[in-house]
Amino acid sequence: MELIYGFIGCGRMGKPMAQRLLAAGKRVVVCDADPQAVAELVAAGAQAAGDALDVGRKAHTVYLSLPTPAVVQAVALGENGLVGGTEVRQVVDFSTIGPRTAGQVAAALGERGIDYLDAPVSGGIAGARDGKLAIMVAGSSAAFAKARAGMELFGKLFYVGERPGQAQIMKLANNLLNVAAVALTSEAMVMGAKAGLDPTQMLEIINASTGRNSATQDKFPRAVLPGTFDYGFSTGLSYKDVGLAVDEAEAMGVPMIVGAAVRQLLAITNASYGPDSDFTSVCRVVEGWAKAEVRARRA
Secondary structure, three states: OOOEEEEEOOOOOHHHHHHHHHHOOOEEEEEOOOHHHHHHHHHOOOEEOOOHHHHHHHOOEEEEOOOOHHHHHHHHHOOOOHHHOOOOOEEEEOOOOOHHHHHHHHHHHHOOOOEEEEOOEEOHHHHHHHOOEEEEEEOOHHHHHHHHHHHOOOEEEEEEEOOOOHHHHHHHHHHHHHHHHHHHHHHHHHHHHHOOOOHHHHHHHHHOOOOOOHHHHHHHHHHHOOOOOOOOOEHHHHHHHHHHHHHHHHHHOOOOHHHHHHHHHHHHHHHHHOOOOEHHHHHHHHHHHHOOOOOOOOO
16 A cells, blocks of 8 residues: 655745655645645645545554644644544644644554654754754654655754653743744844944954854854844744743753743744744844844945
8 A cells, every 4th residue: 555645834944845745656645724835745746635534534654743832732632633534644743833733643542543753953054955954753653654754855863762742841941942043043143243343353353253153153154244133943932932931841840041032032023023933032132132133244
């Protein structure tokens, strides 16, 4: 029997991932709230589904790439959710939803004999397009073994444990560090700019010194110095991820003093520039307070 894949959530990350399945010659059933995204994938060879239940009635392995815990719960367990599907045997969830939601979805699907793998990804749109994502995976080792070949089309796999939710913790830790680097780099760079330093030279010096980080090496040269603020990850999703990280840490009894400050700065950015703004807009908030801009100087 030929394995049929489902893909629910064909947005900025999901669409290029679904395209990789199609390019590999896989049969793919797709579903998304945006009909244009579905139409583009159908034109590339996919089959459209009306809703998650329809996907679950056609596909054996279903991938999810969805924005929030509530959406994942509705798609997986809602009235027209995957849980009612007659063909689905495995759900691989690439969403960032926190460990508690991952555990709840895994348990509910498990009662229906459907394996669930918690598999959040990192690497952005380029990584999704090029098959170079870092994919953190948690769930039963047997389920992982079955899903591995298909998942390797998307990037490098890191199996972190048997319990769904463990991969979520790993992803939240990574995302917290990612945003914290942007936040603190914003403060340092605005301080230097206001003192009259050349921001481009500042980054060159920092990247040759001990302060270098993912923001100084990549995000600021690409999205802040030119003033485009278009790195490719939204403020709203970043705020959601950091909030999940802080809430989970507090529930575990782990203090999040710096993490809580980063969440507040994202809350201000979200309110000031909207959830669809790029998360590098954190720097715009600091610039506004300081009345100084971090921009490349014209020759």
